[in-house]
Structures are given as C-alpha cells and as structure tokens.
Amino acid sequence: MQTKILLSEDRIPKQWYNIIPDMPGPLAPVINPRTLKPVTPEDMLAIFPMALIEQEMSPQRWIEIPDEVREIYKLWRPSPLYRAHRLEQVLGTPARIFYKYEGVSPAGSHKPNTAIPQAYYNKLAGTKRIATETGAGQWGSSIALACQMFGLECTVYMVKVSFGQKPYRKSMMQLWGAEVLASPSDRTTAGRAILARDPDNQGSLGIAISEAVEDAASRADTCYALGSVLNHVCMHQTIIGMEAKEQLALVGDYPEVVIGCHGGGSNFAGIAFPFVADKAAGREVRILAMEPASCPTLTKGVYAFDFGDTAQMAPISKMYTLGHDFMPPGIHAGGLRYHGASPLVSQLVNAGVVEARAVAQNTCFEAAVTFSRAEGIIPAPESSHAIRGAIDEALRAREEGKAKTILFCLSGHGHVDMAAYDAYFSGKLEDFEYPEAAIRESLSHLPKVEI
Numbered sequence: 001m002q003t004k005i006l007l008s009e010d011r012i013p014k015q016w017y018n019i020i021p022d023m024p025g026p027l028a029p030v031i032n033p034r035t036l037k038p039v040t041p042e043d044m045l046a047i048f049p050m051a052l053i054e055q056e057m058s059p060q061r062w063i064e065i066p067d068e069v070r071e072i073y074k075l076w077r078p079s080p081l082y083r084a085h086r087l088e089q090v091l092g093t094p095a096r097i098f099y100k101y102e103g104v105s106p107a108g109s110h111k112p113n114t115a116i117p118q119a120y121y122n123k124l125a126g127t128k129r130i131a132t133e134t135g136a137g138q139w140g141s142s143i144a145l146a147c148q149m150f151g152l153e154c155t156v157y158m159v160k161v162s163f164g165q166k167p168y169r170k171s172m173m174q175l176w177g178a179e180v181l182a183s184p185s186d187r188t189t190a191g192r193a194i195l196a197r198d199p200d201n202q203g204s205l206g207i208a209i210s211e212a213v214e215d216a217a218s219r220a221d222t223c224y225a226l227g228s229v230l231n232h233v234c235m236h237q238t239i240i241g242m243e244a245k246e247q248l249a250l251v252g253d254y255p256e257v258v259i260g261c262h263g264g265g266s267n268f269a270g271i272a273f274p275f276v277a278d279k280a281a282g283r284e285v286r287i288l289a290m291e292p293a294s295c296p297t298l299t300k301g302v303y304a305f306d307f308g309d310t311a312q313m314a315p316i317s318k319m320y321t322l323g324h325d326f327m328p329p330g331i332h333a334g335g336l337r338y339h340g341a342s343p344l345v346s347q348l349v350n351a352g353v354v355e356a357r358a359v360a361q362n363t364c365f366e367a368a369v370t371f372s373r374a375e376g377i378i379p380a381p382e383s384s385h386a387i388r389g390a391i392d393e394a395l396r397a398r399e400e401g402k403a404k405t406i407l408f409c410l411s412g413h414g415h416v417d418m419a420a421y422d423a424y425f426s427g428k429l430e431d432f433e434y435p436e437a438a439i440r441e442s443l444s445h446l447p448k449v450e451i
C-alpha cells in the first residue's frame, strides 16, 4: 500500500505549460484603466519586467524554466503526491483520493512556485525593489523569501485585518527581509484617500493591490509582483499538475475529477490546466473549482470587464467579478477574498470546461478537521475548500458504489492559521450570508469598455 508517491529532483519539470494556445477561443484583450484601450507591452513595462510581460501574452505552449529557478525549486520540489488511504477508510468510500501537497515549500504553500521566477526575472531586468500586496500573508511571505534569495528589497502591503489576525505571517516576511505595512496605509495616495473617508477601514486585497501598484509605478527602481490571477502566474503553477500527472502514472491511475480551491485562481490553474489540455484533446475528466460562499466570484459574479483593484489603477480584465469595490466578509480563508478571478479560469468556466461550487466556511473547517484527524496534515483554511469538494465527491462515490479517482490540490498548511481553528472549535466561526445587496451595488460600478 503506497502512501507517498515521490519523484526525484531531476523530474522537476523543465518547462511550464502555457494554456493560451489551447484555450477554447481567443483571449479578451486586457484594457488600460486610464485610456480604456487595450494595454500595450509598453504600458506594462512601468510595473513588470519584459520577460514576464512576454510570458503573459505568449502563444508558445511550452516555456523553458531557467536552471537558476529549478535549482531553488529543488528545496521543495517535486512535491509529494499522497494517497489518502486513511481518509478513504474514515469516509468508507470506494473512491481513491489523491492529494498533491504544496505545503512543503518554505513559506508553506504553492505561492513560492511563482515568487521565485518572478524575483528571478526582475533581478535579470535590473529591478532593485519589489512592491506587492498580501491578503492572509502567504503570498507576502513567499515573495519576501524569493526577494531574499535574489538580493532584492521587498515592501509588502498587508490587508489590515490579516495584519492583526496573523502576526506570525508578518514575522515570517520580516525574517526574510521584507518591510511590511498594514493596508490601507498612509504611504500611498490610494491608502490615504481611503483612510480619510474611513479611518477604521480593515482593508481588502483590492485596496492593497492599488497601494502596491501605485508604489511600483511611482519609483523607477521598483516593480510590482502579483501572486495570482495573471496568466504568467497561473503558468508558473502548472508544475503542480504536471508533476501530479506523472506521479499518478507511476501508480497506473488517472483522475475522474480534479479539484482546487479558488481565490485568484493560481493553485487551481496549477493543478487543473495540464488536465484541461487532456480534456481539450478528448479525454474525459471533470475539473472543479471550490470557492467561499461569502465571496462567490465564479458562481455568483458576472463575466465582464472589471478593474483588478479598488482604486482603478490596475488593468481591466474580462473575468468573473463581484465588482472591484466589493468588500468580502472577513472569513478566515483570507487568500480567497478577492472580487475577481483569473481571466483564463474565468473563460474556462464560461465555456463550461470547468465547474465551480461555493461552500460556507464552517463546512470547510469540518472537512479540514476530518482530513487532519485521518491524514495528520493541518490544512490552510483556503485549502479546506478543496478538501470539502473532495470529501463530497468521495461520499457521492460511496452512494453510487463507484471506485472513481479524485485528485485535489492541498495548497498549503495551516500552522500559522491556528487562530481560525480556535474560532471554529469555540463555535465563533460565522457563516456569512451571501452578500447579495453589497454585490448588486458593487456590480453597478463596472467600467464601460467598448472594444
């Protein structure tokens, strides 16, 4: 009975998979927020290095992973694929459940898979400093680590509610040499404007992105880095799904269903896109994105052009959105509180290639506890959404008496999120109602893009 399916270091993928040439139709253009015209590479050069801009728009299916990046990936990659024998037993399911565990990275999640190449390409381009945002702190700690590895300075705008809730994430960022500011901050025009209107504003990812983009755009030595949503970020994460496919092949298996949690879309894209390619080639596989009911972008949002941030400074993309000024309730899966979504994932949902489900946070914590008591690993609150999806699929397999194979991405560990488990065990975790009125109001502010 094999539990861990491992690959040796020389099996770290040598190329990332770029899904753009395999998408079901052309991509919608990305729009400059000032001119309301399609962005040009020159527009993006103010905040990104050229290598990443090229990756963002590349028509090449395979993109070489630089040796310097693969060398650092060796610290945690290839990540293990586990067969969840004990969870299967507890559920009494005939399903075979596999999970790809990304919590083995130094920061504890999948985020360093893209932080390392982003810091690398910035270093090559002569960038001295990175400005970025972070929600729960997973991305901030990953980019702090990556900047440390390549000798770059790093400033992180951390959503204020998490700054208070997750002090140890802040300490991790400081340990890896980053400066951390609670957002909204008084460092930027965007932050000061919000604080003037609402001094107690607890922040959101949309606001923190505005601050980081403004910081990067206002300094010649600084670039911006985003931990999710963008095409190149999703592409860097595809090593997750490629490794998983190879690991499953080692035990002669292939999934009926592939599941990931969805915030901005990057770990979901990472586990799913290599299987989307198989699906496009005619193979039968279901692909399921799990999101929080209190921030239900893919299931209740509209597929429309919207700003990536609150202050309307980030590019406008066609994506599922709840409106750029929607403030999601303060759930503990901070990394899933984003009003928008990856344009690539959005297009796949819209085309019916990918399914999406929204779940309330208590039922996710319940699934995380069942998982942890069986498998030992303590999941990040974000990852618990994928576990909920996998357990529900396994229970359906039991009802149907079907021995199907389920693969999910366990995107990170929850060691720095124990306050959330504490809230769950003391019955203080609130299941927020679907914030229909707030979403309707926010959707009335979408930009009018005519192309």
Ligand SMILES: Cc1ncc(COP(=O)(O)O)c(C=O)c1O
Binding pocket: 109, 110, 135, 136, 137, 138, 139, 227, 228, 229, 261, 262, 263, 264, 265, 266, 267, 268, 334, 335, 336, 380, 382, 383, 411, 412, 413
């Ligand atoms: C552990 C973990 N999983 C998932 C996510 C969601 O991000 P994404 O949708 O980009 O994978 C985050 C975001 O911070 C995270 O920390």
